[in-house]
Amino acid sequence: MSPGIRNWFRARTVDRVRDPVGRLQADLQGHDVTAFATEFDVARLGVIATAPMLMSRAERLMLFSLAFGLRPRCYLEIGTFQGGSALIVAAALDALGSDARMYCVDPAPQIAPAHWAQLQQRVQLFEATSPEIIPTVAAAAGMPFDMALIDGDHSYKGAIRDAEAVLPYMAHGSYIIFHDGFFVEVRRAIDDFVGAHPDQLVDFGLLTREITIEQRPKGGPLQWGGLRVVYVR
Secondary structure (H helix, E strand, C coil): CCHHHHHHHHHHHHHHHHCHHHHHHHHHHHHCCCHHHHCCCHHHHHHHHHCCCCCCHHHHHHHHHHHHHHCCCEEEEECCCCCHHHHHHHHHHHHHCCCCEEEEEECCCCCCHHHHHHHCCCEEEEECCCCCCHHHHHHHHCCCEEEEEECCCCCHHHHHHHHHHHHHHEEEEEEEEEECCCCHHHHHHHHHHHHHCCCCEEEEEECCCCCEEECCCCCCCEEECCEEEEEEC
C-alpha cells in the first residue's frame, strides 16, 4: 500500500471513530442513489443501545430491521415489561413515517414515564395476562395482526398457548417472532406449534445466533436468546 493511500485510509478511519453516525449518513448520501435511503435518519438507531430489555445486540438490530423491512400496519406484542422491544419497533415505524398501531400485553408492565411518552401515540397497552386477553386485544385492533412478538411465559405450556391464541388473529402473509428460541421449553413449543399447522405455517428458523448461557448448580447450563420467525401463509 502506498504512503498516500495509507494516510488517506488512516484519516478516514479516525474520522469514522470520531463521528460514526455522521460518517454513515455521509456514505448513504454519497453511495446510495435512492432518495429513501438518503432520507433515513441514522440517529434513530440509537434506541438499539438504550432500550431497556433483555435482548442481545444482534436481537435488537434484527428486531428493528424486521419492523423496518416488513412495515407492519398492526403489531402485537406479548411480554412488554419495561417497553424495550416496543420502543425499538416504534422507532422503526417512526423512521418509516408510518401511522401503524401497536398493541402490547403484559400483566405487570414497568414502563418508565419518559419511555411511555415515546410510545403512547401509537401503543395501546393491556395490563393483563395472555392468552386470555388476546380476543379482547384483537377486537380493539379491528384488523388482523401482520407482525407479532411473543416474549411472555417461557414455559412450554405458556409459549404454545400464546402462539395458538395469536394464530387465529394473524393476517395471511404475516410473521410471528419468538424471543428466546434457543431456550429448550420455547424451542419445543415452537416445534410443536409449527408441526400442528403444516399447511399454514413456515418455520424460518433462528435469525440470530448470540446465545446467553445460564450456569446452574444442578441440571446443567441453560441456553437463552435467539429470535425465531414463523411465517403465516
